[in-house]
Amino acid sequence: MLPVFAITTRGLEAVSAQEMRQLPGVTVTGMAYRRVEAACQELQPLARLRTVDDVFIQLARWQPVTHLRAELGEFAKRSADLILKPALDAIGTMRPLPPAPRFSVTANFVGRRNYTAPEIKTAIQAGLSQRHPAWVYVEDDHDADVNLRVFIEHDTALVGVRITRHPLHRRPYKTDHLPGSLKPSVAAAMLLLAEAAPGQSLVDPFCGTGTILIEAALQGLHVIGGDLQAAAARHARINAEHADCHPQLCQWDARRLPLAAASVDLAVSNLPWGRQIVVNENLKSLYHAALPEMRRVVKPGGRIVLLTGVPELVNAPEAESTEISLFGQNPHIIKIRNDR
Ligand SMILES: C[S@@+](CC[C@H](N)C(=O)[O-])C[C@H]1O[C@@H](n2cnc3c(N)ncnc32)[C@H](O)[C@@H]1O
Numbered sequence: 001m002l003p004v005f006a007i008t009t010r011g012l013e014a015v016s017a018q019e020m021r022q023l024p025g026v027t028v029t030g031m032a033y034r035r036v037e038a039a040c041q042e043l044q045p046l047a048r049l050r051t052v053d054d055v056f057i058q059l060a061r062w063q064p065v066t067h068l069r070a071e072l073g074e075f076a077k078r079s080a081d082l083i084l085k086p087a088l089d090a091i092g093t094m095r096p097l098p099p100a101p102r103f104s105v106t107a108n109f110v111g112r113r114n115y116t117a118p119e120i121k122t123a124i125q126a127g128l129s130q131r132h133p134a135w136v137y138v139e140d141d142h143d144a145d146v147n148l149r150v151f152i153e154h155d156t157a158l159v160g161v162r163i164t165r166h167p168l169h170r171r172p173y174k175t176d177h178l179p180g181s182l183k184p185s186v187a188a189a190m191l192l193l194a195e196a197a198p199g200q201s202l203v204d205p206f207c208g209t210g211t212i213l214i215e216a217a218l219q220g221l222h223v224i225g226g227d228l229q230a231a232a233a234r235h236a237r238i239n240a241e242h243a244d245c246h247p248q249l250c251q252w253d254a255r256r257l258p259l260a261a262a263s264v265d266l267a268v269s270n271l272p273w274g275r276q277i278v279v280n281e282n283l284k285s286l287y288h289a290a291l292p293e294m295r296r297v298v299k300p301g302g303r304i305v306l307l308t309g310v311p312e313l314v315n316a317p318e319a320e321s322t323e324i325s326l327f328g329q330n331p332h333i334i335k336i337r338n339d340r
Pocket residue numbers: 178179180181182183205206207208209210211212226227228229232252253254255269270271272273277279286
């Protein structure tokens with residue numbers, strides 16, 4: 001069994017663990033801030049994960065890691081001692097790797113330190129280059145064959161090598177962006193929370209560039225979405241074409257959906273919440289009109305799952321709420337069972 005860890009959005013650790021448990025040959029072994037640890041028989045299924053940002057083969061767990069600058073020298077020494085061959089052999093079963101790969105390094109940490117993330121990267125790069133002089137360090141992860149990741153929390157550093165060439169959260173279909181555009185891994189987590197299943201129908205009344213619709217269509221749901229801005233539906237159509245799916249897209253006002261009562265299984269949406277979105281009226285009255293409209297079109301027993309930075313405006317006492325971290329803010333994912 002190979003030890004692996006996934007990095008996910010803060011607040012979605014349990015959702016990502018749930019998704020990982022559903023994969024064949026994967027045993028979840030632990031959960032902590034922004035990560036899920038697991039053991040797996042083969043890597044291939046992990047590359048299909050939708051709710052995580054990335055998955056790594058675990059190379060080492062360094063302990064203790066202090067906040068002192070002297071730690072930079074330790075990072076260099078410890079990375080010169082890393083044994084990468086078994087991990088690279090396992091990755092080589094998924095995609096060809098050159099004998100002297102181009103490598104990038106990503107570092108991040110929680111809490112205050114007397115060193116910076118770029119300094120950690122430089123130390124790790126120096127250690128790896130010492131052990132593998134033929135390997136080529138590249139600053140831009142996009143150009144790398146392999147990515148080394150160091151994730152430091154408290155006195156522990158988890159060190160891994162990414163199983164996929166590019167980050168999992170970066171979907172190739174997403175070429176058109178608009179302000180407020182949703183991270184695809186968060187959209188996938190919202191679908192999991194909505195208990196979405198192939199064959200169900202889903203509406204996104206505030207679809208923007210269509211991330212939720214596309215993630216749902218790729219899972220085999222029948223999707224319809226719309227936006228007040230005609231431009232949003234155009235961007236959504238372009239992204240959907242790249243994903244080779246064809247959601248029904250409309251220009252509409254979410255306060256008056258042109259849909260019959262009890263006609264869809266799920267409503268999943270990233271509401272306007274004033275992060276980058278300018279709403280031409282009071283958010284409160286928009287929410288007060290849009291939520292009853294979602295309750296109307298969703299079948300009894302169906303689910304409504306919403307992302308918003310102003311959860312207090314969602315008038316649903318029975319809702320379950322999960323706080324996440326996104327773009328430096330702490331919005332909530334709200335799940336409502338439509339038991340009217
Ligand atoms: C947070 S964005 C959605 C982002 C989307 N999930 C994505 O990934 O691109 C909210 C969207 O709601 C739209 N919107 C605002 N008021 C609306 C209304 N009354 N009816 C429909 N859409 C509206 C905005 O134009 C914006 O595209």
